[in-house]
Amino acid sequence: MYRRFLSLRSLAAFIACAALAPAQKTFDVASxxxxxxxxxxxxxxxxxGGNFSASGVTLKMLIGQAFGVRDHQIVNAPGWAxxxxxxxxxxxxxxxxxxPPEVLRPMIxxxxxxxxxxxTHTDTKELPVYALVVGKNGPKLKKSEGGEQRQMVRMGRGQxxxxxxxxxxxxxxxxxxxxxxxxxxxxxxxxxxxxLEWTPEAGHGGGGPFGGGAPPPNPDxxxxxxxxxxxxxxxVQEQLGLRLExxxxxxxxxxxxxxxxxxxN
Numbered sequence: 449m450y451r452r453f454l455s456l457r458s459l460a461a462f463i464a465c466a467a468l469a470p471a472q473k474t475f476d477v478a479s480x481x482x483x484x485x486x487x488x489x490x491x492x493x494x495x496x497g498g499n500f501s502a503s504g505v506t507l508k509m510l511i512g513q514a515f516g517v518r519d520h521q522i523v524n525a526p527g528w529a530x531x532x533x534x535x536x537x538x539x540x541x542x543x544x545x546x547x548p549p550e551v552l553r554p555m556i557x558x559x560x561x562x563x564x565x566x567x568t569h570t571d572t573k574e575l576p577v578y579a580l581v582v583g584k585n586g587p588k589l590k591k592s593e594g595g596e597q598r599q600m601v602r603m604g605r606g607q608x609x610x611x612x613x614x615x616x617x618x619x620x621x622x623x624x625x626x627x628x629x630x631x632x633x634x635x636x637x638x639x640x641x642x643x644l645e646w647t648p649e650a651g652h653g654g655g656g657p658f659g660g661g662a663p664p665p666n667p668d669x670x671x672x673x674x675x676x677x678x679x680x681x682x683x684v685q686e687q688l689g690l691r692l693e694x695x696x697x698x699x700x701x702x703x704x705x706x707x708x709x710x711x712x713n
Contacts, residue, residue, distance in 0.1 A: 474540070474558045475498075475500065475538040475539060475540045475558075475559055476539055476540055478536065478538035478539075479536065479537045479538070480534055480535075480563055480710045481535050481536075482532070482533070482534060483504050483534055483535050485503075485504065488504065489503070490503070490504045490505055490509065491503045491504065492505060492509075494552060497543060498539055498540035498541065498542070498543035499538070499539050500536070500537075500538045500539070500552070500556070501536065503535045504535070505533060505535075505536065506529060506530050506532065507528075507529040507532075507534075507560070507564060507566075508525055508529050508530045510536075510560060511525075511529075511560065511566070511702065511704075513553070514556035514557040514559075514560055515557065515702055516549070517700075517701075518623060518624060518629075520629070521699065521700065521701050521702055522701070522704065523701050523702070523703055523704070524703050525707065526704075526707055529704070529707055532709070536559075538555075538559060540555060564708060564710050565706055565707065565708040566706065567704075567706040567707075568702050568704055569703050569705060570702055570703070571700075571701050572698050572699065572701070573698070573699055573701055574696055574697065574699075575629070575697070575698075576628060576694065576695075576696055577628060577629045577630065577631055577695050577696060577697040577699060578622070578626060578629070578631070578692045578693065578694060578695065579630075579631050579633045579692070579695045579697075580615065580618070580622065580630055580631065580632050580634055580690055580691075580692060581633050581634060581690065581691050581693055582634050582635075582636070582689065582691070583685055583689045583691050585689060586689055587636060587688065587689040588687065588688055588689035589636070589641070589642070589688060589689065589690075590641045591638055591639070591641075592611065592613075592638070592640055592641055599611065599612045599613060600612070601613060603624065603625070605648060606645060606646050606647055606648045606677075607644065607645045607646075608621050608622075608643075609642070609643055610640075610641070610642040611642075612639040612641070613640060614632075614639055614640075615634045615636045618632070618640075618642055619631065622680070622684070622692070625648075625680060629697070629699045631695070631697055642688065643687070644683055644688060645687070646677060646679055646680040646682070646683035647676050647677030647678060648680075649679065680692075
């Protein structure tokens with residue numbers, strides 16, 4: 449009974465938040481300042497009650513958060529949009545403790561349109577992609593047990609640890625590591641436990657939500673940086689029984705029509 453009560457309470461909070469979404473499209477107050485540190489640390493956090501804070505972020509990182517796109521899907525951005533870093537604190541009154549992405553993203557977009565004079569449009573292009581397929585010897589994946597098991601995804605440099613994820617969700621995580629869209633063509637249904645470890649090639653972070661400027665790694669390479677471990681391609685095949693194949697496919701891109709450095713607070 450107690451668990452059911454918590455579920456209903458969470459549902460009520462979500463409904464209340466969704467009801468506010470049409471009226472609450474902007475932050476009430478927002479501060480944007482150049483980041484003074486040189487440690488390259490990045491933090492984006494949504495705090496209870498509608499508080500949004502970020503430190504060491506670039507405009508391209510914020511665009512990724514606001515539009516749900518990855519670095520390689522953002523085109524025509526000015527050079528400073530990936531180089532200059534900012535600290536942001538913003539607050540919106542009247543929101544519940546948990547703010548879902550579908551409510552937060554329009555608010556971040558409105559902030560970027562106001563303070564960075566951001567204007568965009570979407571397009572679709574035929575671009576290089578990777579297809580995630582089942583290997584010749586079949587998958588080496590463990591199915592998740594229990595319908596109520598919570599989903600978890602943790603990415604680090606050269607590793608993905610995930611619980612109760614679909615193949616489409618795994619493809620999304622691989623795309624973050626590769627800097628290129630990954631299309632699930634495994635035809636595997638259900639949720640799985642995934643543990644994947646590899647040695648990133650030089651210039652690649654091997655994970656993280658913001659991508660990077662380096663080109664995608666070489667799918668023909670067997671060993672990673674310094675030959676000390678498998679590449680992500682080898683790891684996917686040996687550890688998961690899947691394969692990443694180079695291909696081409698339609699990719700939705702976000703075209704930057706205008707962007708300006710933020711106005712003073």
